[in-house]
Amino acid sequence: MHELDSKATPRTMISEQKLAQRVAELAEEIDRDYADSDRLLAVGVLKGSVFFMVDLLKHLQVPVAVDFFQTSSYGDSTEPGEVRIRKDIDLPVRGADVLLIEDIVDTGYTLRTILDLLRFRKARSVRLCALLDKTSRREVEVPIHYRGFEIDDVFVVGYGLDYDERYRNIPYIGRMD
Numbered sequence: 001m002h003e004l005d006s007k008a009t010p011r012t013m014i015s016e017q018k019l020a021q022r023v024a025e026l027a028e029e030i031d032r033d034y035a036d037s038d039r040l041l042a043v044g045v046l047k048g049s050v051f052f053m054v055d056l057l058k059h060l061q062v063p064v065a066v067d068f069f070q071t072s073s074y075g076d077s078t079e080p081g082e083v084r085i086r087k088d089i090d091l092p093v094r095g096a097d098v099l100l101i102e103d104i105v106d107t108g109y110t111l112r113t114i115l116d117l118l119r120f121r122k123a124r125s126v127r128l129c130a131l132l133d134k135t136s137r138r139e140v141e142v143p144i145h146y147r148g149f150e151i152d153d154v155f156v157v158g159y160g161l162d163y164d165e166r167y168r169n170i171p172y173i174g175r176m177d
Contacts (some may be wrong), residue, residue: 046070127139
């Protein structure tokens with residue numbers, strides 16, 4: 001984890017207006033792709049995806065059910081990719097079109113685990129919608145079907161992203177230098 005000044009002010013990297021515009025564009029793409037779906041399940045990854053997910057779902061025209069995963073990495077592990085599910089989804093996945101919604105994709109380990117689990121549970125289809133993509137940090141490939149923004153390997157907060165549970169509520173993506 002980065003060591004940050006607790007009184008630091010994030011520098012705007014993606015404005016509130018750019019976020020709103022891109023979220024609306026992503027919703028149009030999702031509406032188009034799922035127009036014929038008879039069972040769309042949007043699954044958010046807690047906690048970071050909540051702000052993005054709420055705004056995205058408010059724009060969708062297709063009927064959608066909503067559920068959440070919460071994961072964490074094993075704290076003492078030195079092995080990458082060991083993921084623990086802290087809160088599993090409640091709704092059945094079998095036969096559903098699942099749209100996994102995430103705030104940021106970096107190494108890819110956690111998302112690969114979740115995507116594999118959803119496929120194992122016999123989802124009809126599984127697609128990933130990520131607000132931010134740090135491609136330079138990727139260690140495991142994961143398909144991102146709907147991408148908000150590609151960003152450099154910088155520490156960001158806001159719009160759901162946090163540092164030590166702070167800054168989630170700022171309405172833009174801010175860079176912490």
